[in-house]
Amino acid sequence: MKDVMTGPETLGSCAQKLEWDDPFAMTQQGFKRFRRRKGRDTSAPEHDSALSGQADSVSPTSRSSKTSARDMAASAVKATSRLSQDGEHNRFARRPKTGRRQPIEGLAETDPQPQRLPVPLPEVWERLHRVPLDIRGHQVARSPLVNFFRNSPTANAFDLLRTRLLHSLKVQGWKRVAIAAPTAGCGATFSAVNLALSMARVPGTRTVLMDLNFRRPGVAAALKLPPSGDMPGFLAGELTLPEHLIRPAASLAVGLTAAPDRNAAEILHDGRCASVIDDMVLSTGADVALFDLPPVLEHDDAAAFLPQVDGVLLIADGTRTTAKHLAACEKLIDGQTQLLGVSLNRARGAGLLQYGQ
Template identity: 60%
Template sequence: MKDLCDWNTAELGDGDKVEHVRPLTEERTVAQPPKIKSFHRRNREIETVLVTEPKPVAPPATLAATHSMPAEKPEAVLEKEPTPSVSRSPLWSRVRTIKVDTDLAMRRGLPMVDRFRDTESAKAIDLLRTRMLHTLRAQGWRRVAIAAPTSGCGATWVTTNLAQGLARIPNSRTIVMDLNFRKPGVAQALALPVQGDMAGFLSGRLPGHRHLLRLTDGLAVGLNGASTAVGSEVLHNPTAAKVIDTMMEDSRADVALFDLPPVLEHDDLTAFLPQVDGVLLVADGTRTTAKDLAACEKILAGHTQLLGVVLNRARPK
């Protein structure tokens, strides 16, 4: 199968403090400074009084009476107090690790561009990755929804292979979330033997470190193992938005890809639009029409950015 991707860049452009000053005449009765014969003598006297005025210090007996510990103890405690950290238990390091069986994926006939780096499909995926990253970094965006106008256009294939391309970038973190409650397919595309409870995660019942799986140092996935007709209701739940925000903050992911059902067949993507920065459409060169793409653009208009259109299974010239 020859897969070509066409990126549409039309839409392209993450004192000194004086607590109390008594009159100068009163200061002279406390501490009489030496007379200095100078043109500015008066100003110097005022300045000397303010600087050399001793600050009131409580006697040791008073300190001992008000504190049950020695006078030096509070200073020592303040010096040893740890600086608060942003995340004492980073989510990424707590996520379970699982290895992708690429040989099994190949035997199942699932195209993995990581195994064919010299093919036109792999080169197109790398080009898509680079152009998308330029747009995201320029705008400070991190969340991308990937969907097709209709079923069977290859949105899941583009999602998983694009994620692998992003994960190859050193010192980067990518998360793939399977939000296709109608027909989840990320686990199958990656030949993973385990499934996940995406609805439980988005409802807050399942913590992130138990839901996510880390495939490599730079790639984690959130799987969906149950097909349901109430996917849009799950995505409409305000708790889902809070869970996604927490996941992005705790994981410190650079990019999150969300695989969603077809735009023109279900309202799941529309329900999830407030949670993403942009949408990547996957069109099938053998079935997607210009009318389909125009309808998708109309749905997205005013809600989020159309990052581009990937042409999959293009007709040979």
């Protein structure tokens, strides 16, 4: 390499060339020498200011470019985070599909299927098994039932007894009536069945007839119904009302005894018997409950059941019942329940046995 700094003219011409040809290539020594020159050009300040302005204009641009790049990066980060937050809280944002519907917070989970209300059961009376009477069979056999011989004096006598009894029960607020006779063969079962059929014809009334004559049950035979029914089991609370009671008519329910039972008095003495009778009258909504009992003077069955009834209707036989029998029955009933009256059966010369005429 050649040494260009050999003489003063060469240095001056080289420095002058560097100063005016390429201002940005000026060295520090040349710049000092340039400032000491007396014959400084007037355009130098403008050039110097231009240089400084150019430097000022360049450096802020570079700084602003760097600053704007940083601001843009920060803004992008903020926008990304804001979009992610909005996506979490925005209910319209797209969510991943799952097998179950996502529950909304604050709302209870509901079943899309319509709710089915429980269907109420019909009342006990409507659930009793209906066993209609064989009307044709009764007519052929000429059964002594008032429903089939409405024009007979016997039917008129039972209708009159029914009306008087209903009035007495309504005045006193009673419902339970025991039907019994002093001795066997006086027609207590016959009277109980016909009185129940006559009461069942009264509109808007419900009558229950219970066969409690465990010595000689006869209600099923009088109504020509199958000899079914477990009366001892029912009074012990082992059977429900629909399992034991049947309805031969729309407003009449009967409880039958299938066979005789020697433990009749013990069955009626049982404390469960009283609670079952109370529940039966309340659940069926019966207006009148009739109980066919065995003879009063022959066994203690009737005496054991008398506290469960409101009154007793005595059935006397015009051919065999005496005044002494009636006096003994009144003495036994007194203090336990009320004597509602005495009905005379087989009255002499009344012609009440002429059924079907």
